[in-house]
Amino acid sequence: MPVFHALEHAPLAVKPALHALEHASFAVEAAPHAQECAAHALEPVPFTDPCVRRYDMSSFMSCCHGYDLIEGHESVFSVDVPALTFGPGVLFEAGEQLRSLGCRRVALFTDAAVAQLPPVEAALASVRAAGLDVAVYDEVHVEPTDASFRAAAAFARAGAFDGYLSVGGGSVIDTCKAAVLYATHPADLLAYVNAPIGAGRPVPGPLPPHVACPTTCGTGSECTGIAVFDYVERKAKTGIASRRLRPTLALVDPTATRSLPAMVVAASGFDVLCHALESYTARPFTARPRPDGPAARPMSQGRNPWSDVGAMESLRLAGRYLVRAVRDASDEEARQGLSWAATLAGIAFGNAGVHLPHAMSYSVAGLVRDYRAPGYPQDEPLVPHGISVVVNAPSVFRATAATSPERHLAAAGALGADVKGAGPEDAAEVLSRTLLDAMRATGVPLGVGAVGYAEGDVDALARGAILQKRLVDNAPMAVDDEAMRALFRGAMGYAPVSTARPASMPGSTRPPST
Ligand SMILES: NC(=O)c1ccc[n+]([C@@H]2O[C@H](COP(=O)([O-])OP(=O)(O)OC[C@H]3O[C@@H](n4cnc5c(N)ncnc54)[C@H](O)[C@@H]3O)[C@@H](O)[C@H]2O)c1
Numbered sequence: 001m002p003v004f005h006a007l008e009h010a011p012l013a014v015k016p017a018l019h020a021l022e023h024a025s026f027a028v029e030a031a032p033h034a035q036e037c038a039a040h041a042l043e044p045v046p047f048t049d050p051c052v053r054r055y056d057m058s059s060f061m062s063c064c065h066g067y068d069l070i071e072g073h074e075s076v077f078s079v080d081v082p083a084l085t086f087g088p089g090v091l092f093e094a095g096e097q098l099r100s101l102g103c104r105r106v107a108l109f110t111d112a113a114v115a116q117l118p119p120v121e122a123a124l125a126s127v128r129a130a131g132l133d134v135a136v137y138d139e140v141h142v143e144p145t146d147a148s149f150r151a152a153a154a155f156a157r158a159g160a161f162d163g164y165l166s167v168g169g170g171s172v173i174d175t176c177k178a179a180v181l182y183a184t185h186p187a188d189l190l191a192y193v194n195a196p197i198g199a200g201r202p203v204p205g206p207l208p209p210h211v212a213c214p215t216t217c218g219t220g221s222e223c224t225g226i227a228v229f230d231y232v233e234r235k236a237k238t239g240i241a242s243r244r245l246r247p248t249l250a251l252v253d254p255t256a257t258r259s260l261p262a263m264v265v266a267a268s269g270f271d272v273l274c275h276a277l278e279s280y281t282a283r284p285f286t287a288r289p290r291p292d293g294p295a296a297r298p299m300s301q302g303r304n305p306w307s308d309v310g311a312m313e314s315l316r317l318a319g320r321y322l323v324r325a326v327r328d329a330s331d332e333e334a335r336q337g338l339s340w341a342a343t344l345a346g347i348a349f350g351n352a353g354v355h356l357p358h359a360m361s362y363s364v365a366g367l368v369r370d371y372r373a374p375g376y377p378q379d380e381p382l383v384p385h386g387i388s389v390v391v392n393a394p395s396v397f398r399a400t401a402a403t404s405p406e407r408h409l410a411a412a413g414a415l416g417a418d419v420k421g422a423g424p425e426d427a428a429e430v431l432s433r434t435l436l437d438a439m440r441a442t443g444v445p446l447g448v449g450a451v452g453y454a455e456g457d458v459d460a461l462a463r464g465a466i467l468q469k470r471l472v473d474n475a476p477m478a479v480d481d482e483a484m485r486a487l488f489r490g491a492m493g494y495a496p497v498s499t500a501r502p503a504s505m506p507g508s509t510r511p512p513s514t
């Protein structure tokens with residue numbers, strides 16, 4: 001079996017002191033391990049464009065990171081690291097953290113269900129103990145809409161708050177991001193929304209402090225500068241993306257996930273897994289044309305050596321803990337492991353960006369007819385975000401495996417699959433089988449057909465997905481209308497029982513709890 005470069009060089013843990021790296025831009029000559037590698041002993045080679053290239057970077061990068069540089073294309077990647085504090089009990093620090101950020105009057109955002117649970121009680125107690133004024137907004141819509149974003153922004157504007165606290169899942173954290181943005185820089189909702197659906201206007205200035213506390217495991221939204229909503233009139237999900245939206249501080253308390261229903265753990269856990277897989281297999285940052293300057297460098301840069309670190313470790317943790325965390329609510333180790341995986345995947349995809357499974361998910365969720373998931377509000381149809389993503393994933397990774405078989409196999413190996421003796425030609429089958437085994441073990445819908453669609457919907461689904469230009473462009477292969485339709489046809493349904501030899505995720509062998 002070949003020894004894969006990506007595995008060889010992927011560190012298994014994120015080093016401490018991440019804050020020191022915040023907003024660092026890594027020109028390749030700044031790589032810290034340059035002296036340890038024989039190729040880096042090379043003398044600087046003069047280039048015709050001395051401002052841009054001082055070293056023979058092609059040997060440099062392909063040696064150390066598996067990224068080959070292309071003339072005229074990007075040679076630099078940025079590291080935007082969120083400030084975060086992780087661990088059981090950290091929710092009780094919310095008030096003190098907000099006070100030290102200079103806040104006096106705080107809005108706490110949550111949804112109606114989470115408002116009744118211990119995490120909100122803990123956060124409120126801590127804010128009051130810190131002597132801050134607090135007003136609670138518990139009307140966040142699960143899977144936010146344009147209308148629910150507007151309502152939250154109106155609350156924020158009217159309250160004259162100087163700080164924000166979000167306690168909930170991705171729906172709550174995203175709604176709080178939007179409320180902070182529109183209360184601070186009022187504009188029509190579509191002004192900051194990604195083109196082509198919105199005008200894609202940049203966020204004009206800084207935002208007040210926002211401390212984000214996730215209670216699912218999870219979207220990683222506490223680490224990203226993205227806020228997603230359902231644009232009801234267009235039957236499409238879309239979002240706002242800006243570094244300025246990233247919460248000032250994330251407090252990730254894994255005990256907040258104790259009360260999560262199994263299907264919410266499964267949906268948010270597969271969201272984590274797909275964030276990591278998509279970041280790890282995205283178009284490389286070196287494939288983008290070189291930007292005119294640092295301001296033109298996008299937040300979603302494509303896969304890069306930094307996102308590889310978080311993605312790989314997140315896959316390893318998801319492989320070990322996802323199935324366990326779904327099956328047994330008392331398995332604290334599994335829920336804690338999955339929470340850390342969510343945070344790492346959030347860091348990875350916040351830097352690299354996701355691609356096709358997410359692009360497709362936006363129409364799977366947006367065009368919903370009558371699907372309702374257990375564990376979620378039943379008053380209206382809804383395909384939970386993580387489900388709307390993972391139903392596409394086996395079909396997508398079968399198609400993308402040929403673009404980097406070694407990465408697809410490395411990802412399957414990190415998830416726990418036996419990849420001994422597997423070659424590049426096996427990558428598509430091994431990774432999709434690993435995903436399907438985990439989907440079967442957790443009881444999530446097996447394909448787009450299982451959430452209410454049929455062959456006759458393929459055109460509409462593909463039309464919605466191709467609109468997600470930022471995500472489609474971040475895929476490792478070009479995808480046109482016909483290719484998108486083929487991906488949806490491939491995702492329509494998967495066999496309920498594996499016909500191949502069992503692979504994969506070790507947790508799937510643990511018996512369900514009673
Ligand atoms: N901004 C980003 O970077 C990003 C990334 C991924 C997903 N998202 C978005 O996040 C949303 C999905 O978020 P999510 O998966 O975290 O779920 P969610 O916030 O939609 O919540 C799902 C359900 O779980 C309940 N819930 C939440 N925490 C609970 C707890 N501790 N105990 C019991 N019930 C609890 C909620 O009330 C809700 O009914 C989607 O809108 C998706 O598009 C955003």
Ligand SMILES: [Zn+2]
Pocket residue numbers: 219271275358385389
């Ligand atoms: Zn997601």
